[in-house]
Amino acid sequence: MRPTRFDFRAALVPLAGIFALLLVPGATASAQEQDEEYLQRGENVFERQCAACHSLGGGDLVGPDLAGIMEKRTREYVRRFILEPNALKAEDETAREVGERFPSAMAPIMLSDENMEALLAYLEAMSDVEIELEPEEVAQITDELIEKGRAIFLGTSRLEHGGPSCISCHNVAGDGGLGGGNLGIDLTDAYRRFTASGNPNALLTTIQNPAFPMMREAYDDKPITEEEALALNAYFASVSDRSPEDERGWGELFLILGVLGGILFLGVFDFIWRKRFTAVRKPLVEGARR
Ligand code: HEC
Ligand code: HEC
CATH class of the missing domain: 1.10.760.10 (Cytochrome c-like domain)
Structure with missing residues (x-):
């Protein structure tokens, strides 16, 4: 019987296996990263x-x-x-x-x-993400939430994490009057616009995760809490039947009043002036008659 020779090739197979086992987790980890x-x-x-x-x-x-x-x-x-x-x-x-x-x-x-x-x-x-919101989870809109949301919007009530008040960049017709920010967009009908596609929580989701660069920056490290978002959502729902033009309506009214006032003023001025004119002329005319 021949002494068994050490078969290098046969030994390589398990060695390669061990080597592969050592390598593979490393390889998948970096691929994962x-x-x-x-x-x-x-x-x-x-x-x-x-x-x-x-x-x-x-x-x-x-x-x-x-x-x-x-x-x-x-x-x-x-x-x-x-x-x-x-x-x-x-x-x-x-x-x-x-x-x-x-x-x-x-x-x-x-x-x-x-x-x-x-x-x-x-x-x-992300394809296996389920749509999270069931219809029964529609965000509530109560009087209490509306009031709270209004205070947050106007800045009379501070945000828990200290973010800036919405009114510094936004407007709602009839609230905050002429003081609303000009930087952002008018939010009077935001609730109506966002929910038009059929998701009643569309605005709520947007407030919680604003994708507008300027707002992201403002609230990045001072996030709006879920409670605050719910209150704001209720507030916007309560104002969404106002017209964004309400404010302009007032502006136009002031303009008309101003013009009317101007005409009235001119009229009165004209009247006084004419009286003064005749008052000056009268003695002159009368003096000439004498
Ligand atoms: C630093 C300024 C800033 C502040 C503060 C801010 N926003 Fe905004 N917001 C913006 C800008 C800018 C946009 C983008 C508007 C655009 O694209 O015309 C925006 C967009 C929005 C929109 C979408 C408007 C639309 O019609 O598409 C909503 C809703 C909104 N903001 C809600 C809020 C609420 C609620 C607050 C307060 C918690 C707030 N924002 C505070 C700047 C601000
Ligand atoms: C300003 C709003 C807006 C932005 C930003 C936007 N989309 Fe859209 N997207 C829409 C609207 C509205 C529709 C629906 C139909 C239409 O466009 O008429 C739509 C439809 C789609 C559809 C078709 C969906 C379907 O069911 O067939 C895809 C896909 C899509 N968007 C992908 C994207 C991607 C990806 C981005 C970012 C790179 C993006 N959209 C950015 C507003 C937007």
Whole structure:
């Protein structure tokens, strides 16, 4: 019998196995990290470019809830809806129907290829998010909440985390009069506009997660609490039947009053002046007669 020779090749197999086992967890960890970084990039793009109008699982806002969008639609559809929504709507039945369901339309958004890929990967990763809000969870609107929300809006009641009051940048017709900020948008009919697409909590979600750069900055480290958001939501619901033009209405009234006042003033002045004129002329004329 020949002495068994040590077979290097046979020994290599388990060795390679052990080696692979040592390497693989390391390899997946760094791939995971890369993945996370990539998804983070996608999330940033979403927050900056999409979240003002779309939620992921929070219900419809200005545009539809995008949870599960990558399963409902093709990648190409989503890409084109971002880059050229109007061209897509002209060609694609589904896109046209979505367009008809929402009162406002999405404008084209230019993204670099890398940002687009990261965004699509993020939307894919978020595809199993369920729409969180059930109809029975519609935010409450009570008198108490309305009053509280009004005080927060006007700044008579301070925000818990010390964020600036809304009135420093916003306006609501009939409240805060002429003192409202000119920086932001008029919020009188915000509740109506946000809930028009059918999600009664659309404004609430927006207040809790404002996607407008200036507001994000103002509240980034001084977040609005859920209670405060609920109160503000109730307040906006209570004013949403006012017309944003109410304020302009007053302005116009003042203008008309001003013009009328001016005419009246001129009239009175004219009257007095004429009297004074005759008062001067009378003795002259009478003097001449003598
Ligand atoms: C200013 C608001 C606004 C912004 C910002 C916005 N969208 Fe939209 N989006 C809409 C509206 C409104 C619709 C509905 C239909 C339409 O455009 O006519 C829509 C529709 C869509 C649809 C079609 C959904 C479906 O069910 O077919 C996709 C996909 C989409 N948006 C993705 C995005 C992505 C991704 C971003 C960010 C890169 C984004 N949108 C930014 C308003 C917006
Ligand atoms: C530092 C200024 C600033 C403050 C403070 C601020 N906002 Fe805003 N807000 C903005 C800007 C800017 C926009 C974007 C408006 C636009 O795009 O025309 C905005 C947009 C909004 C919108 C969406 C408006 C729309 O019609 O699309 C809502 C709702 C809103 N803010 C609510 C609030 C509430 C509630 C508060 C107080 C808790 C608040 N904001 C405080 C600057 C501010």
